[in-house]
Amino acid sequence: MQVIHSRSLNRRLSANYVNGTMEVTVEQAQCSTQIYNFSERLLQQLVHFHALKLTDSVFLWIGTGTANLSSLAVAMTTKFDNIPASASLLGETSDTPSMSLAQKLAKKTGKQIFVSYNLQTDPMLLPLVEKRLIEEIDRYPDKF
Structure with a gap:
C-alpha cells in the first residue's frame, strides 16, 4: 500500500494493488489552524x-x-x-x-x-x- 498526503488538497490518498488492479481511496486529511x-x-x-x-x-x-x-x-x-x-x-x-x-x-x-x-x-x-x-x-x- 502506498499512502500519499497532499497538504495543498487536504486529502489523503491511499493506493492498493489487488489482482493487478489499483484501488484508490481518498480521505479528508486532518488540518488544524x-x-x-x-x-x-x-x-x-x-x-x-x-x-x-x-x-x-x-x-x-x-x-x-x-x-x-x-x-x-x-x-x-x-x-x-x-x-x-x-x-x-x-x-x-x-x-x-x-x-x-x-x-x-x-x-x-x-x-x-x-x-x-x-x-x-x-x-x-x-x-x-x-x-x-x-x-x-x-x-x-x-x-x-
Missing part, C-alpha cells in the same frame, strides 16, 4: 504578538500598530546540524532579528518557524521580545 494573540508593553511601546499555528509549523508576526510584512524569515531543525537552517524570505537578507528569533524558536519547539519582526532594531528591545515570547510558549505550548 489556530490563531493566538497577545501584547506586552516593552520599553515604553506596546508590542503585539500574533501566532498562527499550522499543522507542523508556526507563523509569528511581531510589531506595533499597523500590521505589515517588512521582513520574513524561516528556520527549521535538521538532522545534519544542531543549529537550525534558516533563510530570509522577505526584506533585508541581513535581517538578524527575524532570523535569530526563528532559529531560537525552531530549536526550542522542533517545528518550522516563520518570523516577521516588525520593530525598530534596538539591542535593548530584542532580548525583551525574545524573553516574553519564550514565557508565552512555556505557559501555553499548545498555542504554538
Whole structure:
C-alpha cells in the first residue's frame, strides 16, 4: 500500500494493488489552524504578538500598530546540524532579528518557524521580545 498526503488538497490518498488492479481511496486529511494573540508593553511601546499555528509549523508576526510584512524569515531543525537552517524570505537578507528569533524558536519547539519582526532594531528591545515570547510558549505550548 502506498499512502500519499497532499497538504495543498487536504486529502489523503491511499493506493492498493489487488489482482493487478489499483484501488484508490481518498480521505479528508486532518488540518488544524489556530490563531493566538497577545501584547506586552516593552520599553515604553506596546508590542503585539500574533501566532498562527499550522499543522507542523508556526507563523509569528511581531510589531506595533499597523500590521505589515517588512521582513520574513524561516528556520527549521535538521538532522545534519544542531543549529537550525534558516533563510530570509522577505526584506533585508541581513535581517538578524527575524532570523535569530526563528532559529531560537525552531530549536526550542522542533517545528518550522516563520518570523516577521516588525520593530525598530534596538539591542535593548530584542532580548525583551525574545524573553516574553519564550514565557508565552512555556505557559501555553499548545498555542504554538
